[in-house]
Amino acid sequence: MLQRIQTIYLLLAAAVSAGLCLFLPYGIDKNDLELFAKEDFFLLGMFMGSAILSLIAIFLFKNRQLQFVLGRINILLNFILLGVFVYWSLTVSGETKVSEKGIGMIIPIISIVLLVLANKAIRKDENLVKSVDRLR
Structure with missing residues (x-):
């Protein structure tokens, strides 16, 4: 069912990963130019891999175990x-690539928090279904 709370969490994680x-x-x-992820293929x-995994997990609502594993x-x-x-921020002394940290470095942290909340909601749904099956 697409109207569950984990769908919102997964959609937000995809938007954060792909959009921000x-x-x-x-x-x-070192030349005071801002570095964006769209300029680095890796x-x-x-x-984008993180965003695609989140979007795929949204549509696997019938298979909660696989949805949990993808999360x-x-x-x-x-x-x-x-x-x-x-790693890039700790190698600042050599001025190899990143001279100063930017706000974009916290994007994975936001995405991790949203994915943990989604997995918690998926686990809660799975436990609810198991408890209803025991009553039958």
């Missing part, structure tokens, strides 16, 4: 993306 990454800079380079692929995979993907951002 295009408009919020994740850093500033970051854009990771953000976990999406959380893992966002942790990897967050790790990449942390």
